[in-house]
Amino acid sequence: MRTLTRVAALLAAGTCVVTSMAACSSGSTTSGGSNDALTVNVGQPATTLDPAFGYDASSLGLLQNFYVRLTSFGPKPGPEGTTQFDPVKVTPYLAKSWVISDDGKTYTFKLNKASFSDGSPITAAAVKASLERVLTAGGTGKIILTGDQDGFYKSIEAPADDTLVLNISRPYPPLLSILASPWSSIVDSKVVAQNGGDTKGSPNKWMTTHIAGGGGPFTLESYTASVGAVAVRNPKFFGEAPKVGKINLNFTSSDVTLALQARNGQADVTIGMSKTSATSLKGDPNLRVAAFDTDTTKRIGFVTTTAPFDNKKFRTALTYAIDYEGIRAQVNKGYGSLLFGPWATTIPDFDTSLAQPRKTDMDKAAALLKESGVKLPVTVQMAVQNDNSTDTQIATIVQNEWKPLGVNVEVVKLSAADIVAALSSRRYPTFVRNNGGFVYSAIYDYADDLKCGTPSNTTNLCIKEADQFAVQAAAETDQAKRQQLLNQIVTLVNDEAPFASAYQDQAVVVLGKRVKNYFYSVVMDFMTWA
Structure with missing residues (x-):
């Protein structure tokens, strides 16, 4: 969270x-x-x-x-x-x-x-x-x-x-x-x-x-x-x-x-069982393996104020250079769904048509990198939590996918306490981390995760127009009008590409x-x- x-x-x-x-x-x-x-x-x-x-x-x-x-x-x-x-x-x-x-x-x-x-x-x-x-x-x-x-x-x-x-x-x-x-x-x-x-x-x-x-x-x-x-x-x-x-x-x-x-x-x-173990229990006649959609997304984040991720075309290019289907299948054992956007599709007041997943397109990624003007090759550090095997696997996959494009990833493994401090201080330009928690609200999530100057805004993205829409949405009691304002926020955020969502997760519960x-x-x- x-x-x-x-x-x-x-x-x-x-x-x-x-x-x-x-x-x-x-x-x-x-x-x-x-x-x-x-x-x-x-x-x-x-x-x-x-x-x-x-x-x-x-x-x-x-x-x-x-x-x-x-x-x-x-x-x-x-x-x-x-x-x-x-x-x-x-x-x-x-x-x-x-x-x-x-x-x-x-x-x-x-x-x-x-x-x-x-x-x-x-x-x-x-x-x-x-x-x-x-x-x-x-x-x-x-x-x-x-x-x-x-x-x-x-x-x-x-x-x-x-x-x-x-x-x-x-x-x-x-x-x-x-x-x-x-x-x-x-x-x-x-x-x-x-x-x-x-x-x-x-x-x-x-x-x-x-x-x-x-x-x-x-x-x-x-x-x-x-x-x-x-x-x-x-x-x-x-x-x-x-x-x-x-x-x-x-x-x-x-x-x-x-x-x-x-x-x-x-x-x-x-x-809280791993997806691998849960998958192994499927088909057992004495068990039910139930998967529930959550508001948690697995995020590959970019600090938008740190070079080279301060270049919008550079970070947009990298969102096309991720094998989303492969990550969901390999790392999350097929659980969850694909999306592109700031919130999970389970969040109320969110038009899920705006969360269409981004297709992997290495040619488009290469073209955007060339347009960005960033001199390649370039080496970037990606922070992960050292005891989180899922995040490490994702980082390794991304590392292999970006290398042919001239973007070399150095994976930095941090303790649970250290990665919290690192993300808050935006010490590393890119990271893998869960996004989501226990409050199913786009208004709450925006203030916590995307508002200009918020300490927990780990990408340091600042869109003043979106901030204004968020204030209006928080004061809007008409659901349809509120959703329109939130939709405008989603469009602005997606255009800036401050992160890529590897997948929207599911909670797996095994019942006897x-x-x-x-x-x-x-x-x-x-x-x-x-």
Whole structure:
């Protein structure tokens, strides 16, 4: 994710935390579990349980299930007999209804009756305190809740226990979607205060491994950082009870183990397996391999202010000198789809006809390089993350394709921390990196990724006309007019060719024969799993 990579990871200590009278579990199991329990293997460990500072999929998935939020997303049909979230369909959750003022700047929510895990009510005052905590903390959550805009909230008011009013400084259509995200989770401020409280700009260490109040469909029975967690059905949850009583969650970094335990039935649900391993499991009569479209694209980026990539014809030429089909087939095992543009085709308010994939054309690439006037041969450095084999493979393929054109690529492998710093400082003129995350909004994505002067604008592209269109789009409440403005942005960005999208990725989930219901969301949502 783009801005999320600016927030340092919170590395939890590998100690067992017991949050109920239940004994501590290591998170590992030897079978698929009972009829009222599912075993879930995840390839990436959670790093924190604090909504203000969460940034990775596993952390956000746990927050999704242990807390409630004002809004949620509705379902739509998914592959292999599953359902999946619909980023266009925002639905009530804690808020049973809402009214938006004509100028788009005031949101008034009426709340359902709900309680934290200790039975105390979740009132509008509790929601206000929780949102203000995230804004004050200054972590990832603040970036998301404000759309990375200073002075976004004029006020947050709780005039009655069941009424919350948000006054914002400018219309912002993605707000209801943002309020459905795990960063908007409602914590019990009194529990936070009892366990160290908050210091502006600093994480609460206790919340890294604990849930403050809860109130969601599940409670945290036990948690072992980097190992696993046990989630159990919350009897005090105000909504419909989850279909399954317990989730045994294991963090398993070994791809071999993920594949083996999926095949032999030790895991009911497997998330984060490599595409190679997932492909090997296709055809197993006891498994379903489901691929879900995401908003993540694999990007080959160019720093547009660094020579020779400051030459538009030079970088445009290189976008024609990439074997997109070959990369998708070889590196991503045929998963995903091809496109050319700033956003994935799953992003609402995006005319996908503008994302037609660029065809590989080496003759056109050579002609454009000649027109660019850049003296060849030239050597450029391409940054990749050293433990990301996918990015390294893509860089190697591109290296081989550009060399005959006189563009020699030196692949620079950096640690996860170093590549974040390198991209932020635009230290290397080209790079391979994921683009996308957890907020399905073109307006949010533009401000975060393409706006002039934004620190997370890794290509350093600056199109002032596009910035103006983005401001207008953010204030436009008419969907058709908003899409027209966004379409103009896409046309301008594509013409500048600040990057090439190798492919739009899919999330692959492997389901065992015991799984009857599975709902895919951008973060794990256990509610209807069974």
